Each structure stands twice: as C-alpha cells, then as structure tokens.
Amino acid sequence: VMTQTPSSSPVTVGQPASISCTSSQSLVHSDGNTYLSWLQQRPGQPPRVLIYALSNRFSGVPDRFSGSGAGTDFTLKISRVEAEDVGVYYCMQGTHFPYTFGQGTKLEIK
C-alpha cells in the first residue's frame, strides 16, 4: 500500500512544494534499485513520469523536480512551483507486483 500526503496542496507560484509517499514495505528490488516513480497528470492528459527509480529525471523534465528517499519513505520536491505544474501527482511503486499508486495529490495554485 502506498500512502501519499497531502491530498491537496495549494501553492503560490515561485514557492516550493513537497509531496510525501510511504510504502507499507521496502521498495528495494532484488537488483538493488528502488523502483519508486513520480507521475504528473494534467487535466485531460495521460500520465507523465517525472522521476523514475527514486531520483532520476527523464529527459525534458525540469530540474525543479527532484525525488528522494529510501526504503519506505519518499518525497517529491518542486523547488519553485510554476503555473504549468497544476495537476495531480502520484507516486508509484514498480518493485513488487501488483504495481501500486498513491492516492494522488492535487497541486493547485493559490
């Protein structure tokens, strides 16, 4: 089970934001990697993976997004929120089947 907080986060443009995700079990895979991803879903759009394997950004993802954590506790940080960051953010674990998602955090601009 992935427990994600907060469920919503009103943030002022230019200010930081942080989302937490806790797993009920360790997400360290037998290959030594931690398969925790962070996804963004804007309204009407498919999910977009921002961070994979705990802390790696895909090409094209702004460096204001960063992932951290270990074992069972993980965090997505946005250093300076921009208006385009509005959407729902999910953590997802791919270490154990069934793959599971957090409940989602709705990021809104104040």
Next chain:
Amino acid sequence: EVQLVESGGDLVQPGGSLRLSCAASGFTFSEYWMHWVRRAPGKGLEWIFSLNGDGTTIIHADSVKGRFTVSRDNAKNTLFLQMNSLRAEDTAVYYCTREDCSGGFCKKFEYWGQGTLVTVSS
C-alpha cells in the same frame, strides 16, 4: 518517434464485453514489456496488467482476475485488452504504457498512449 495509440473504448452495458487495442510504432514492439493502467472518474491510477515481450508472462491485478485478459500481436505491433463481464466500476480511461530497461534501471514508463474511455452503464 515512439507512439502508442489506444482505441476501442465505448459505452457498454453491465455484463458486456469490449476489446481495446494499443497500436505501437517507432520501436521494436516485441522487445518490450507492455502494461495497462486505468483511471476511473474522480479516482486515482490503477495498474491492471503487465505482459512480457513474447506474451508468455502475464501478471494481472486482482480486480480484473477472471474477467479481463491481455494479449499481443507482435507481427502487427498491437497490444490488446479483452474485457468481459464488465461492471460499472470498470468505467475508466484505459492507458497502455511501455516499460524500458536501460542505463541500469527497469520500470521506466516514459511512453504512454492518450487513453481510451470505457463507460459501463445501462
């Protein structure tokens, strides 16, 4: 350019069936694990199926066990989701996504389709 295009979503009555397709292009389809993920209205994302490159390994969520099946036609670069005994709670946008393994990491889901809407209602 990698592209994934889902199709087949429709309005269907409870108990009915539907077959979704995910047409892939821009990569060697048979070399990749493919997955189905759905998002019900007002709810979060739910992983439902994983299928390896040659279709011999299938892993599914309990919520679709015995009702949905997944397959692929590597000659036609297409992934399928056969949905039977549909319920109202299966109403969702269904996405296919490709899993990448490179640079020492797997479980990289960089490419997603736009999704196809399935509505189960009488």
